[in-house]
Amino acid sequence: MKKIFLLALLYIAYFTSFGQNNEGVVYFTRTTYWTKLNSTLTYLSKQEKERMSYMFGGKDDWANYTLLYFNDNESKYVNSEEKNDESEGYAWRKEAYSIGRNFTKNTMTDVIEMLGKTYIVEDSLKLPEWKILNDLKEVAGHICMKAQVEDPIKSQKITAWFAQDIPSQAGPERLWGLPGMILELDINDGAVTVVASKIEFKKVDKELEPPKKLKGKKITDAEYQGMIDKFIKEKIKEEINPFWVIRY
Amino acid sequence: MNRILVLLSVLLLLAITQLYAQNPTRISIKGIVQDTNSAVLADATVMLLSPSDSSLVNFGNANEKGVFEFRNVKNIPYLLKISYVGFLPYQQHLTPSPTAINDLGFIKIKPISQELLEIVVKTAKAPLSIKGDTIEYNAASFKVPPGSTVEDLLRKLPGIEVDGSGNIKAQGNDVKKVTVDGKTFFGDDPKAATKNLGAETISKIQVFNRKSDQATITGVDDGSKEKTINLELKENFKKGEFGKITGAVGTSDRGVLRGNYNRFNKKEQFSVIGYANNINETGVNWSDYGEFKGNNTFSSFDNGDFGFGSGGDAFFIGGDDDLLSSFNGKGFTNNLGGGVNYNYTNDKTKLSTSYVYNQTKLNLDQNQNKRTFLQNGSFSTLDTSSTVSFRANHSISGRWEQMLDSTNTLITKANLRFSNSNSAVGTRQEYINNNDALQNRINLNNSSNLNAYNLNGTAIFRHKFKKTGRVFAASSSFVRSTTDGTDNIRSLTQFFEASNPNDQIRAIAQLNQNANRTLTLKAGLNYLEPLSKRFFWENFYNFSNNQQNVGRDAYNGLIETQRYDSLSTYYENQITYNRFGTGLRFNKKGINLSLGVAALRYDLTGKVYPTEGGNLTTQISKQYDAIVPNFTATFNPQQSTYIRFGYGINVNAPSISALQPVIQNTNPFYITEGNQNLNPTKSHDVNLSISRFNQSNFTSINLWMNYNYYLNQVVYNQTVDANLVTRTRPENMSGAESFRTNLYSSFPIIKTKWTTNLSVNYNLSNTPTLVNSVLNTTNSNAYSANIGFSITPSDKIFVTLGGNYSINNIKYSIETRQNQNIISKGLNIDAKWSFIKKTFLESSFNYTGYENDRFNFSQNIPILNISVRRLLMKDNRLEARLAAFDVFNKRQAITQTGSQNFVTYQQAFTLARYFMLSLTYNVRGHDAKLKKNGNMF
Structure with a gap:
């Protein structure tokens, strides 16, 4: 009896939410675990990695907040104004960072401040090579399925959890293209996690409007990836962590 | 073997392709999604994956009648996957279709027990992993007290029941077999594993139906299935230990013994450290200290002084920082010390305790020449002193941070x-x-x-x-x-x-x-x-x-x-x-x-x-407001x-x-x-800093300035009598000021190979003091400049070069004839060369010159250190090093200072030339390559 009731409740919740769940905003918490991130650097010896995790283990996380606006056709991912607990009333300049995706026109418009310059990456969308796995888990009240993709330039293995009941291809960071909204990312075994804390279904037309004036150097996605690739290779050669400077 | 298999499958594939040569190249795939009671599942997510690696090829949604259709897709094998909230993900292999439309008909997908979904996925926040019929639980998500057995853990899992005598039921069926990493544990009794294994060693629990042993042996699937539980062990159980020990002997009875040992798991860190030497290492170096303190290394910055500026005395938070080497370069020391440290960390609690002992015996011989200026001349003091001192400390510390x-x-x-x-x-x-x-x-x-x-x-x-x-x-x-x-x-x-x-x-x-x-x-x-x-x-x-x-x-x-x-x-x-x-x-x-x-x-x-x-x-009572x-x-x-x-x-x-x-x-x-x-002393403090870092070429420039003006500064006024006896007493005096500025820049000359850094300092100070009731203002203008190059032509040779020059011009208003310049200059070259695999030549040369025109003092000190080290044994666990310290036998400590109404130079004897052979055994092994940036991550 209880089971039937639960099932009925779930059905009701599912169908009532369905009409509205194609437009809104997802609140994400993006946490960087520095020792895990540093452990992915190839030039560090096993000994250095162990010493690092021994000295900083359990006290190395840094959180900030991001927002993903979405509707049927497009999405925009930006840094949030929200501050973390350590800020104590101070606020630092937010770097220009806005990831725009238009799924109907199949285009990207990304504004990324990087290496001292603002770049506007305009290109057509290329679907990431997702692999779909069989695990289920709950993120922010939604049952999600697991998918994986690799970023060969940043040497990242990325695990994404996408909601089965939010029919949007949108996702945080520069990721997209799953049969449901991506609500959680785990990059390289927890070096960086991006986890949805809350989803609000509402009209977000205003937030999705492209910035009026785009100031910055226009480049293609291939040029952007090439620039990152060159920078990472150079810094790894110098044995300097490139991710102090560029987004992981 | 694998290759043959691949080849065979390729051949097979070719044969199939030949066989179905008339197959259409593009087809439609359609079907209707229903649950096991034939109810329509509208909007179910339907995916086409590549069967070889599960990569996503296409996806869509079923319509309100549960109907889905992929139009105009390549006619190749697919893995069809359907997912729907509350249902097990459905998978079906599709082979290339002989017809233009591959109609899959009704596809029935099974619901997941709501209980399981609610508890595992929502309450425990753990992924529920589904592989065909197998359901996998993540052990870490189910809390059991330390020391619990697997049986205790199983009792916590939704869908699993354990009765009083330890018999297990999964989803209502008796569990006939418990395996560990797929292998049978202690014979056939499923309880043997669950009662004997510790819960903390398990990472995952998988529950599935397995063919009966009969079927496995005969190869004939009789259709009978047994509920089986497989326990997957944690990969390394997050546990480890490391440590190293060094022993060294040298000429002139020099010797060193030092070591440390650490054990840790995910929550606990335990370490011991010890050292004994007579080569002026009064403690351990920073990286050994960090390994000793573990994740408590940086906790000494806890601040309980709130508000801006320096509010009264800083909170005194003593630790065992005196384990860190802090030798000032003077004299000869014999040192002994050690300690134990224990840290416990979980999400809410961070506990650290340590005990440290250290002792140092110092033998110091030094000469000092001091000239003191009076209103009508000056006098000099020549000191020759010899000190023998001993100090010993015991320190017990604890820190407990609790998220209530x-x-x-x-x-x-x-x-x-x-x-x-x-x-x-x-x-x-x-x-x-x-x-x-x-x-x-x-x-x-x-x-x-x-x-x-x-x-x-x-x-x-x-x-x-x-x-x-x-x-x-x-x-x-x-x-x-x-x-x-x-x-x-x-x-x-x-x-x-x-x-x-x-x-x-x-x-x-x-x-x-x-x-x-x-x-x-x-x-x-x-x-x-x-x-x-x-x-x-x-x-x-x-x-x-x-x-x-x-x-x-x-x-x-x-x-x-x-x-x-x-x-x-x-x-x-x-x-x-x-x-x-x-x-x-x-x-x-x-x-x-x-x-x-x-x-x-x-x-x-x-x-x-x-x-x-x-x-x-006498009684004094005063109040001071500001x-x-x-x-x-x-x-x-x-x-x-x-x-x-x-x-x-x-x-x-x-x-x-x-x-x-x-x-x-x-x-x-x-x-x-x-x-x-x-x-109390009151000071006005003005500071300005500007820093700019170019991320693309790693050029940085920093400018920093600080100005202080003091009111009621505590200064030591002096009275010198005819017998040259100085009586000094602290008194309040206003008017002292200081200005300090530094400009630093670092930039690459050849990317990845050559960087340069430059630094320029200027310090000004005006200090008033009364000397025999006459006001003397000491004006000091100190300029210094540094330049350094860091060159890494290959991974095998690193060189750093540097030069510095500083001049301090000191003027005494009481006796302008004594105005003087104190000059020091230096040159240093460090080189590391890995000339044969696992063998390193390292040398450093430092040349320092000191001058003072009033004293007619000029001294140049060249110091050369050279060492060769080689890594031996498996994983480079052993390091042998032969080192020569201060090859020219010139080391001594020289200090020149000028302030108030005096100037001094001091010469202290210290450990000069010796040769040393050392062996270090490191459990983790030594680095086999040179590091470019020390401990920078």
Whole structure:
């Protein structure tokens, strides 16, 4: 009896939410675990990695907040104004960072401040090579399925959890293209996690409007990836962590 | 074998393709999604995956009737996957279709038990992994007490029941088999594994239906399935240990023994460390210290002093930092030390405890030449001294940080320390007067011993309110310290200019018994209120109370019952500090402004008695009030560019030693006496810093400036009598100022191969002092410049080169003829070369020159160190090193200083040339390549 009731409740919740769940905003918490991130650097010896995790283990996380606006056709991912607990009333300049995706026109418009310059990456969308796995888990009240993709330039293995009941291809960071909204990312075994804390279904037309004036150097996605690739290779050669400077 | 399989499958695939050569190249795939009761599942997600690697090829949604269709897709094998909330993901292999439409008909997908979904996925927040029929639980998500068995863990899992005798049921069926990593554990009894294995060793629990043993053996699937549980062990159980030990022997009886050992798991860290040497390593280096303290290394920055500027005395939080090597370059030391450390960390608790012991014996011989300027000339002092001293410390520390709940955090820490020290100093001092004649000679033989104990504790509590940004914090701390010591003063003085034979010689033999007791109590409150998104209001209160009781009994050193009342005293000092402050913060996208004001009061009282329990002779009681402003502004106009400006007034109480009304006559020619009438020092502090870092080429430039103007600064005024006896006493004086600036830049010349850094400093100071009641202002202008290159032509050769030059021009208003320049210059070259695999040549050459035009002093010191090391054994666990230190045998410590009305240069002997052979065994192995940036990550 209880089971039937639960099932009925779930059905009701599912169908009532369905009409509205194609437009809104997802609140994400993006946490960087520095020792895990540093452990992915190839030039560090096993000994250095162990010493690092021994000295900083359990006290190395840094959180900030991001927002993903979405509707049927497009999405925009930006840094949030929200501050973390350590800020104590101070606020630092937010770097220009806005990831725009238009799924109907199949285009990207990304504004990324990087290496001292603002770049506007305009290109057509290329679907990431997702692999779909069989695990289920709950993120922010939604049952999600697991998918994986690799970023060969940043040497990242990325695990994404996408909601089965939010029919949007949108996702945080520069990721997209799953049969449901991506609500959680785990990059390289927890070096960086991006986890949805809350989803609000509402009209977000205003937030999705492209910035009026785009100031910055226009480049293609291939040029952007090439620039990152060159920078990472150079810094790894110098044995300097490139991710102090560029987004992981 | 694998290759053959691949080849076969390729051939098979080719054969199939041939066979179905007439297959259409593009097809449609369609079907209808239903649940097991044939109810339609509208909007189910339908995916086409590549069967080889599960990559996503296409996806869509079923319509409101559960119908889906993929049109115009390639006719290749697919893995069809359907997912729907509350149902098991459905999978079906699709082979290429002979017809243009591949109609899959009704596809029935099974629901997941709601109970399981709710508990595993929602409550435990653990992924529920589904592989065909297998359901996998993540063991870490189900909390069991330490020491629990797998059986206890299974009882916690939804869908699994364990009865009183340990029989297991999964989804209602008896579990016939329990395997560990797929292997049968202890025969056929499923309970053998569950009752014997510890829950903490398990990472995953998989429940599935397995073919019966009969079917497995015969290969004939009789259709009967057994519920089976497989336990997957944790990969490394997150446990480890590491450690190293070094032993070395050298010429001139030099030796070193040092080692450390660490054990850790996910929550606990345990370490021991020890060292003994006679090569001036008074402690361990920074990286060994970090390994010893583990994740507690950086906790000593806990701050309980709230508000801006320096509020009274900084919180004294003693740790075991004295385990860190801190040798000042002078003398010869024998060192011994060690400690144990234990840390426990989980999500809410961070606990650290440690015990440390260290001792150092110092033998120091040094010469000093000091010239003191008076209103009508100058005199020189030539010192030759020899010191033997010993100190030993025991220190026990603990720190406990507890997240009481999501809004409250409490940090408590305590340190108990015992130390004892003794020293014997023999000094010969000659006083040369203005006419270059030897006026006095003194032979001093002083010895002392001291026992001290110190106990301190601190608690800091923080509360975050529901309203974002509203924070309350409170702190309190205490320090209790006691020192007991005796000074034995023996001196013999010859006055060569005295006409009266009775005045020509004077001997002092004195015994001082000192007992000091200090109690400091501190407290602080802080409250931050967000007024809006941009404005925050900060309020703080600081309190401290410092009570000090000092007793000194001075006796005739030969007749110990004869008390020198004039040199004996007993007094009590009390400094109470109260400060209340308030401030407004504004922040907006890279602009942070903070404007505040604080009102503070010092209450100073002093009581002097001739002896402990005697009648009060003097009483001083004073109050000092001040209102201090504070302003800071930071700008972050573009990426990696920061500008900071700050202005504030700091008020600092005089040091306890300056307040002591005790006559220090350990050197009869340099007598100091405290002053209970001192007022706090007030200083205006203006600072500006600009830094810019170019992320793309890693060029950085930093400019930093600081200006201070002092009111009521505590300065040591001097009176020098005809016998060249200096009496000095701290007094308040205004007008001192200092300005310091530094410009630093670093940039690459050849990317990845050659970087350069440049640094320029300028320091100005004007210090007034009274010398024989005449105002002397010492003006010092110090300039210095450094240039350095770091060159890495290949992974096998690293070279750094550097040069520096500094000149300090000092002017004395009292005696302008004595204005002088103190110059030091240096050159250093470091090279590391991995000339054969696992073999390294490392050398450093330092050349330093010191000059002073007034003293006609010029000394150049070249120091060359060379070593060769080779890594041996599997994983490079053993390192053998042969090293030559100070090849030219020139090492000595030279210090040149000029301030107030004097200038000195000091020459101290220290460990010079020796050769050493060392062996290090490291459990983890040594690095087989050179590191470019030390410990930078």
